[in-house]
Amino acid sequence: MSLLAVGLRAVRARPISMRAAAPMRPMLGLSARRLYSSPATAASTPPKEDSWTVNTELPDPMAERRKLRQSLVAFFAVMLVSFVAIVKYEDANSGVVTSTLYTVRRSPKATEILGENIQFANPLMPWIYGRIHTARGVVDFKYKAVGTAGTAMIHFNARRDPKTTRFVVHEWEIIPEGGQPVSLMEEDFHPFVPDSREEPTMKMSGQ
Numbered sequence: 717m718s719l720l721a722v723g724l725r726a727v728r729a730r731p732i733s734m735r736a737a738a739p740m741r742p743m744l745g746l747s748a749r750r751l752y753s754s755p756a757t758a759a760s761t762p763p764k765e766d767s768w769t770v771n772t773e774l775p776d777p778m779a780e781r782r783k784l785r786q787s788l789v790a791f792f793a794v795m796l797v798s799f800v801a802i803v804k805y806e807d808a809n810s811g812v813v814t815s816t817l818y819t820v821r822r823s824p825k826a827t828e829i830l831g832e833n834i835q836f837a838n839p840l841m842p843w844i845y846g847r848i849h850t851a852r853g854v855v856d857f858k859y860k861a862v863g864t865a866g867t868a869m870i871h872f873n874a875r876r877d878p879k880t881t882r883f884v885v886h887e888w889e890i891i892p893e894g895g896q897p898v899s900l901m902e903e904d905f906h907p908f909v910p911d912s913r914e915e916p917t918m919k920m921s922g923q
Contacts, residue, residue: 801841805841808841811916813844823905825903826868826890829863830864830868832864834861836859843859845857853875855872855909857871866892868891869890871887
């Protein structure tokens with residue numbers, strides 16, 4: 717009985733081991749396919765790309781360049797305005813402009829048009845229009861003056877005589893606001909272009 721029992725146990729155990737080994741075949745086949753798959757097959761399948769989501773706003777790479785450009789434009793604009801203001805301030809304080817203002821304050825016709833207390837329309841920064849080139853022999857400018865009776869433009873034009881090297885007055889007039897020019901050439905005193913040794917006052921006409 718012991719031998720028969722051993723034989724039966726062997727017969728019963730054999731199918732079980734075979735059935736247990738059967739599920740391993742597909743796994744071996746899958747491993748073989750992975751192991752012996754061709755490079756072309758692997759390359760034909762694109763890898764899965766990772767996706768990213770940015771929740772914060774990225775900085776503008778051109779912001780610093782625009783800021784620098786705006787700063788340069790503002791700097792050069794301030795420099796240009798400052799240069800023009802300095803030039804106009806020097807023109808307003810030049811001897812010939814001072815001479816015209818001195819003369820127009822004592823002019824009977826100018827006093828009749830402007831009244832008393834004749835001065836620049838903008839005393840802090842008088843704006844002189846025209847040219848004051850004494851070295852080149854050309855002086856032709858205008859500026860706005862104001863008095864107790866009104867406002868007018870003062871115009872003075874003089875050229876240097878190449879023979880005498882003296883400035884000769886060609887135009888000396890006052891232009892009332894909204895009116896016609898009034899010549900001051902017939903008056904006894906005229907402005908002049910003073911040199912460094914002369915006071916910027918006035919001279920007798922013809923001198």
